Amino acid sequence: MHEALRIAVVGHTNAGKTSLLRTLTRRVDFGQVSDRPGTTRHAEAVELRLDGRLVVRFVDTPGLEDSVALLQFLSRQPGDSRPERVRAFLAGPEARASFEQEAKVLRALLDQADCAMLVIDTREPVLPKHRAEIEILASCARPILPVLNFVRDGASRRDDWHRALEESNLHARAEFDVVAPFIGAEQQLYTDLGTLLPARRAQLRAITAALAQAERERRQAACRLIASTLIDVAAQRRGLPADEFADPRRQQAFVRDFQGQVGRHARRAVDELLALYAFRADDAELAQLPLPDGRWEDDLFNPELLLQAGKRLGLGAMIGAGVGAVADVALAGLSLGAATTLGATVGGAVSGGWRPLWRKLQNRIDGVQELTVEDAVLGLLAERLLRLARALARRGHAAQQRLRVGDDGPGAAADGQRLVDALDAARGHPEWERGSPGAVDDADRAQLLESLAAALRPQLEPDAAAPNGA
Numbered sequence: 001m002h003e004a005l006r007i008a009v010v011g012h013t014n015a016g017k018t019s020l021l022r023t024l025t026r027r028v029d030f031g032q033v034s035d036r037p038g039t040t041r042h043a044e045a046v047e048l049r050l051d052g053r054l055v056v057r058f059v060d061t062p063g064l065e066d067s068v069a070l071l072q073f074l075s076r077q078p079g080d081s082r083p084e085r086v087r088a089f090l091a092g093p094e095a096r097a098s099f100e101q102e103a104k105v106l107r108a109l110l111d112q113a114d115c116a117m118l119v120i121d122t123r124e125p126v127l128p129k130h131r132a133e134i135e136i137l138a139s140c141a142r143p144i145l146p147v148l149n150f151v152r153d154g155a156s157r158r159d160d161w162h163r164a165l166e167e168s169n170l171h172a173r174a175e176f177d178v179v180a181p182f183i184g185a186e187q188q189l190y191t192d193l194g195t196l197l198p199a200r201r202a203q204l205r206a207i208t209a210a211l212a213q214a215e216r217e218r219r220q221a222a223c224r225l226i227a228s229t230l231i232d233v234a235a236q237r238r239g240l241p242a243d244e245f246a247d248p249r250r251q252q253a254f255v256r257d258f259q260g261q262v263g264r265h266a267r268r269a270v271d272e273l274l275a276l277y278a279f280r281a282d283d284a285e286l287a288q289l290p291l292p293d294g295r296w297e298d299d300l301f302n303p304e305l306l307l308q309a310g311k312r313l314g315l316g317a318m319i320g321a322g323v324g325a326v327a328d329v330a331l332a333g334l335s336l337g338a339a340t341t342l343g344a345t346v347g348g349a350v351s352g353g354w355r356p357l358w359r360k361l362q363n364r365i366d367g368v369q370e371l372t373v374e375d376a377v378l379g380l381l382a383e384r385l386l387r388l389a390r391a392l393a394r395r396g397h398a399a400q401q402r403l404r405v406g407d408d409g410p411g412a413a414a415d416g417q418r419l420v421d422a423l424d425a426a427r428g429h430p431e432w433e434r435g436s437p438g439a440v441d442d443a444d445r446a447q448l449l450e451s452l453a454a455a456l457r458p459q460l461e462p463d464a465a466a467p468n469g470a
């Protein structure tokens with residue numbers, strides 16, 4: 001195996017060099033990214049490790065600024081070849097004075113890189129300064145892969161740039177949106193590099209394969225953690241003596257606690273998904289909140305959203321709506337183990353699949369009111385976590401905007417009823433709720449988790465429907 005590939009990332013100031021590196025290394029905290037020109041002031045290395053092995057060592061560089069003047073200056077340097085003239089410039093006093101920034105870039109390219117990725121803001125018109133930049137970089141005699149950025153922007157002059165690069169003899173080119181890379185674009189980038197570095201082709205293929213593998217593993221881990229959370233919530237069950245439950249204040253507090261616990265399971269899943277895809281804890285906010293400051297997980301019991309989710313997911317009778325209509329709004333989304341408060345109306349609203357369990361509960365627990373979550377809550381939760389995972393898989397690590405994931409649009413957990421049926425097994429196992437008193441992670445839970453995770457897999461495949469706004 002070759003040594004790690006060394007790639008210098010170069011280009012005009014503000015073209016998105018540091019952003020590209022954040023995305024390629026999945027490091028939201030690498031360097032400084034800002035709209036101001038001249039943000040990166042020094043060459044800085046950042047590593048890409050796959051499976052713990054160092055595979056690429058990137059060098060981020062400052063933006064090139066005064067390229068027209070530098071090109072003239074270089075032409076007056078002594079030396080028989082262009083690289084020699086670059087070396088002569090780097091050894092001279094100007095490399096520490098007026099061309100200090102540029103010198104850092106050229107040094108990185110000559111001394112620390114096997115090749116360069118030239119990041120281009122395609123919204124800019126092709127100007128003499130850009131042509132001068134390309135010429136200067138080409139003087140270092142390193143293969144250059146232009147990476148056309150901002151190609152999805154309405155103002156992109158992509159075609160002009162393709163033409164200009166063609167004229168500069170840069171025939172291999174890549175397009176990459178560092179904020180919202182499409183799945184596979186990263187692999188394509190390394191494949192494109194292979195055309196410039198034939199001796200490294202096997203190495204680049206290994207990187208591509210390792211990236212694809214890492215992507216698959218993340219998807220698998222995402223399905224497992226969503227499945228585990230759904231089991232937690234389906235298993236969640238809390239009881240209160242009937243006489244206390246009859247006290248409206250106690251009842252309200254009990255219900256609020258119960259909902260709060262569901263919210264904590266949901267938040268944990270969000271945090272785990274963010275960590276899995278290497279985003280910051282506050283990177284995701286899930287949209288469609290009725291309250292401006294409300295958190296997404298507080299909202300899982302919103303009767304209107306439950307009603308919509310039930311319809312969308314094709315769940316049987318809409319229990320949430322039935323309960324919401326009869327009892328206190330706070331009870332929407334909750335199933336009451338016994339029906340003293342809600343009476344026969346709930347029985348009427350409860351779907352067939354629910355009736356036996358409900359009765360069993362009634363028989364088993366005497367004088368205790370038990371709460372478990374409603375099917376629609378599970379459906380809504382599954383849907384939102386899947387949307388979030390899909391959106392995170394498509395998000396670049398340079399994105400500055402908070403991620404918003406809505407409840408509408410395509411890409412729902414298609415067969416809600418099947419999911420809910422599969423989770424039925426967990427309803428009889430309150431000990432499967434992680435973090436609850438007496439929690440056990442037994443073989444049956446593990447088995448359910450695996451089969452659920454496998455059922456969720458197709459939803460996260462790269463060609464699964466994209467969620468809105470992600």
Ligand SMILES: Nc1nc2c(ncn2[C@@H]2O[C@H](COP(=O)(O)OP(=O)(O)OP(=O)(O)O)[C@@H](O)[C@H]2O)c(=O)[nH]1
Pocket residue numbers: 011012013014015016017018019020032033034035036037038039040041061062063064149150176177178179180398400
């Ligand atoms: N929408 C969008 N914004 C981008 C993209 N790439 C970079 N940006 C934004 O462009 C600005 C400049 O990005 P940087 O990564 O700091 O650019 P740079 O080339 O490292 O800039 P210097 O370090 O100043 O040379 C930031 O505000 C980024 O958020 C992109 O593909 N799409």
Ligand SMILES: [Mg+2]
Pocket residue numbers: 017018019031032033039040061
């Ligand atoms: Mg930068």
